[in-house]
Amino acid sequence: MSADRLHLKVVTPVRVVVEAEADEVTLPGALGTLGILPGHAPLLVTLGIGELSYRTATREHYLAIQYGFAEVAADVVTVLPDVAELPAEIDVEAAREEKRAAEAALRSAAGEEFEHQRAHLEAAVTRITVAARR
């Protein structure tokens, strides 16, 4: 396989979201953002909530993803998130509403519930950000 491009596959339990050739892929790893370039060493990583971006010859693409994991092997990037949304699919109004609800809930939440709501907030913020990149 030629080492100058990455083959990116984003697959969720319900569909194949993206299958494309990319020059660079940025993943929201659970421990921090990872940039993947062609020729990257084999890697297996868990993902958090965040923005996945990839660059093709023409432009930069964005996705909002939540959890799951990704594997990089022989210039094939396989991303298996629990949820993945394309900018065009995101309902910004609903995301804003979720953000407000999560923020309100966070003020009174504690412990496990706090973590739960924080994840909601993070997901909503990511969706708003990604939608704005359209």
Next chain:
Amino acid sequence: MPSKQDLRRRIRSVRSTEQITKAMKMVAAAKLRRAQTRIMEARPYAAALEAVLRSLASRVASHHHELLVERPEHAVTLVVVTADKGLCGAFNANVLREATALLEGGRWEKVELVLVGRRAIEFFRRRTYATHATYPELMNALTPDAAFALARSLAARFAAGETDAIYILYNHFRSIMRQEMTLERLLPIERAKIAGGERPGAYIFEPSPQALLGHILPRHVQFQVLRTLLDSQAAEQASRMTAMDAASKNAADMIDQLTLTYNRTRQAGITRELIEIVSGAQALAER
């Protein structure tokens, strides 16, 4: 001999039944297509997940994980998957008969049931087997999240040592004409299923191989449950489609038969009237 009136009424009644079974067949066909599409859509994820799991398992020195622990099967959990509705041929009956045979067969000392689908719940309500949990309405609106939630609760039960193994009994969709009774072990995960994925080169694991295994194995179980339920759903719709097709054919045959009888009765009536008229006229002429 039934009267013409009776026959007409019966023909009308069978015809309306035929319309219903025909409609149900069409609905089942549409639902079957949807179920098959969902299975197809889930396939890439299944393939990718399995590849990742195998490659990870081949690299982790110790496969120690709570979902891999094999214990002697004293107490097991049996997940029985039926439909929420009937009118689908022998679909539900087959699963329930097999489940009863397993419970009576003495293969396990202690079995607790987890019932998916109203049919199973109703069947076991009147029986004395231990039931741990029931899931009505799950098959009706089957979403990945619902299937994953079921899987999580099963995995938690296994991990806590409350059960030694979890089996799942369901109808596997082989083709439209054929459903296959299948009993699969869900937990512990069979090591053979995740072994043998050698890939060259050193891997970077983030955070750690063990942590990744702990992340991916539950996912694997969740996905197995989803796949099984989707499979059962396709089988259910296929079974309903075949049953309703047969019912429509029977109704059509019955209508033919009744129409024939109706026409014969009608002709017999006409003939009898003619004979009466002719013999009446003759009697008059002879006088």
